[in-house]
Amino acid sequence: MATVVTRVRRSFSTHWYAWAMVLPVVIVLAVLVGYPLGRGVYLSFTDANEANVGRTIGVNRIPATYQFVGLDNYWKVLSGQEGHFYSRLTWTVLWTASCVLLHYALGLGLALLLNRKVRFRALYRVLLILPWAVPAFVATFSWRLMFNEKYGVLNALLTQVGMDPVDWLGDATLQKVSAVAVNVWLGVPFMMVAILGGLQSIPAELHEAAEMDGASPWQRFRHVTLPGLRPVSGTVILLGVIWTFNMFQVIYLLIGQGASSESEILVTYSYRLAFQGVRDYAGSATYGILILSLLLVFAVFYRRLLTRQEAATR
Amino acid sequence: MSGTTRRPRERGQRSRGASVALHTALICASAISLFPVLFIVFVSLRGRDGWQEPTRFVGFDFSNYTHILSETKFLTWFGNSVIVALGATVLGVLIAATAGYAVSRMRFPGHRPLMWTFLVVQMFPMAVLIVPLYNILGELELLDSYAGLVLTYCSVSVPFCAWMLKGYFDSIPAEIDEAGRVDGLTPFGTFWRLIVPLARPGLAVTGFYSFITAWGEVAFASQFMSSEDHYTLAVGLQTFVGQQKAEWGLMTAAAVLITVPAGLVFFLAQRHLVAGLTAGGTKG
Numbered sequence: 086m087a088t089v090v091t092r093v094r095r096s097f098s099t100h101w102y103a104w105a106m107v108l109p110v111v112i113v114l115a116v117l118v119g120y121p122l123g124r125g126v127y128l129s130f131t132d133a134n135e136a137n138v139g140r141t142i143g144v145n146r147i148p149a150t151y152q153f154v155g156l157d158n159y160w161k162v163l164s165g166q167e168g169h170f171y172s173r174l175t176w177t178v179l180w181t182a183s184c185v186l187l188h189y190a191l192g193l194g195l196a197l198l199l200n201r202k203v204r205f206r207a208l209y210r211v212l213l214i215l216p217w218a219v220p221a222f223v224a225t226f227s228w229r230l231m232f233n234e235k236y237g238v239l240n241a242l243l244t245q246v247g248m249d250p251v252d253w254l255g256d257a258t259l260q261k262v263s264a265v266a267v268n269v270w271l272g273v274p275f276m277m278v279a280i281l282g283g284l285q286s287i288p289a290e291l292h293e294a295a296e297m298d299g300a301s302p303w304q305r306f307r308h309v310t311l312p313g314l315r316p317v318s319g320t321v322i323l324l325g326v327i328w329t330f331n332m333f334q335v336i337y338l339l340i341g342q343g344a345s346s347e348s349e350i351l352v353t354y355s356y357r358l359a360f361q362g363v364r365d366y367a368g369s370a371t372y373g374i375l376i377l378s379l380l381l382v383f384a385v386f387y388r389r390l391l392t393r394q395e396a397a398t399r
Numbered sequence: 400m401s402g403t404t405r406r407p408r409e410r411g412q413r414s415r416g417a418s419v420a421l422h423t424a425l426i427c428a429s430a431i432s433l434f435p436v437l438f439i440v441f442v443s444l445r446g447r448d449g450w451q452e453p454t455r456f457v458g459f460d461f462s463n464y465t466h467i468l469s470e471t472k473f474l475t476w477f478g479n480s481v482i483v484a485l486g487a488t489v490l491g492v493l494i495a496a497t498a499g500y501a502v503s504r505m506r507f508p509g510h511r512p513l514m515w516t517f518l519v520v521q522m523f524p525m526a527v528l529i530v531p532l533y534n535i536l537g538e539l540e541l542l543d544s545y546a547g548l549v550l551t552y553c554s555v556s557v558p559f560c561a562w563m564l565k566g567y568f569d570s571i572p573a574e575i576d577e578a579g580r581v582d583g584l585t586p587f588g589t590f591w592r593l594i595v596p597l598a599r600p601g602l603a604v605t606g607f608y609s610f611i612t613a614w615g616e617v618a619f620a621s622q623f624m625s626s627e628d629h630y631t632l633a634v635g636l637q638t639f640v641g642q643q644k645a646e647w648g649l650m651t652a653a654a655v656l657i658t659v660p661a662g663l664v665f666f667l668a669q670r671h672l673v674a675g676l677t678a679g680g681t682k683g
């Protein structure tokens with residue numbers, strides 16, 4: 086017993102200032118993230134909705150009457166009874182994969198071009214970063230105008246060259262294509278700048294040595310550039326996947342609330358459950374927890390993949 | 400270098416064809432990134448209904464700008480956005496700086512879990528937190544108030560700032576801390592007098608990032624701010640183009656007015672932004 090006390094005391098005396106420094110963050114996280122998360126998990130085990138949560142109308146306080154229903158919500162969603170989860174999950178995965186792939190490929194391509202000695206490089210760089218400087222909600226509204234079926238500039242250009250106008254935001258498939266296009270436009274600059282930073286940190290001697298050894302440009306790209314980019318790529322792809330999976334604004338503002346819900350990703354659907362029609366707090370919380378679980382599983386696997394790759398190359 | 404083999408070109412020289420291809424690719428990409436921006440500026444100068452004729456070059460005036468500045472609540476929303484974003488930034492950076500430093504420099508029990516927490520919270524979809532936060536703020540009567548939204552944004556910005564700042568502190572040599580300690584500074588003294596001044600660019604960029612994030616946030620703001628006087632820009636703009644209205648002329652003018660200041664600040668900060676984002680993540 087006494088040894089435990091001394092150990093705690095010794096540990097405290099060595100680490101007290103470290104703990105004091107992280108204390109504010111821990112408090113903020115506990116109050117603003119931990120507690121709501123706990124509550125969210127709890128809500129997902131209940132049947133809470135607008136009609137049965139506690140609320141105040143005028144001076145009357147109406148107590149909450151929702152009940153604990155255990156894993157019922159999860160069962161409904163995962164067994165397909167609720168009927169939307171798997172189709173939305175498929176679309177969300179497709180959306181994330183296509184956006185991140187395009188972000189990375191285009192970002193890498195442009196970064197490689199900008200990494201060469203080229204005239205007007207500074208000007209190109211500024212122009213290419215421009216979409217990142219535009220706030221996402223502004224850009225999304227602007228694209229919505231350009232996609233407009235009757236008055237949009239894209240259809241105006243199509244009719245100029247003699248093609249039929251296209252219902253960009255009304256058709257179920259084209260909605261998705263449009264959303265991916267907007268998100269790619271917004272997201273490429275970040276990837277480009279990040280990868281450019283990675284390219285510039287690869288020592289030039291490596292390329293020179295490979296060239297002396299007679300490696301072709303493609304071989305140099307495969308065996309010098311890509312491995313050198315690995316740390317940066319690992320981080321930006323992870324961030325990109327998380328951000329895109331949770332990308333609320335583009336889908337919500339571009340397709341609007343009146344559109345076919347086919348194009349909703351999990352996050353926007355969860356939001357709709359919570360705040361449109363009869364507010365289904367429990368269903369929304371269930372979706373939220375499921376999204377979080379999916380992302381966590383992905384992140385764990387991804388990290389493992391990266392460490393295994395690193396071990397293999399050493 | 401080129402003495403050993405006879406080549407038609409110096410090493411590192413491009414053929415004319417490759418140069419043309421390179422510039423063509425870059426010009427195309429630049430055009431795609433520039434076009435929407437120019438188009439919106441163009442439409443905003445075409446008066447109230449000019450957007451219905453996107454390919455005509457007539458009728459330029461500033462009527463959209465004068466209209467939104469005088470007849471709508473645009474300036475109020477602008478102010479609200481600034482207040483909320485500034486609040487979230489100041490609070491976030493202040494709280495996060497000490498934690499980032501502690502995690503960067505000291506090995507203490509709870510160090511790894513804390514790092515993981517920072518990372519995991521980045522993954523939280525707002526869908527997990529929005530309903531509980533809505534209910535909690537409702538209980539505290541903080542719905543439709545600046546304070547409520549600032550607190551909400553802190554849940555996003557604090558972990559992120561801590562993560563970024565750890566990366567910056569890692570890049571400051573630990574010898575500086577040791578020198579401070581040798582000269583008799585406490586850990587806090589070292590942090591305040593030596594590290595914070597050195598990390599000023601990092602603090603600025605981190606702050607800027609959380610500002611931009613709060614500035615453009617849609618989901619929380621749309622739900623938590625219910626009275627028109629408290630709308631942020633991201634909410635207010637939705638009233639221009641909704642189910643029944645299509646005031647695209649006003650919308651585009653507002654877009655230009657929002658993007659110009661944001662864009663200017665952004666270009667000043669962006670160089671350091673990426674370095675911080677990727678530095679925090681590479682060293683666990």
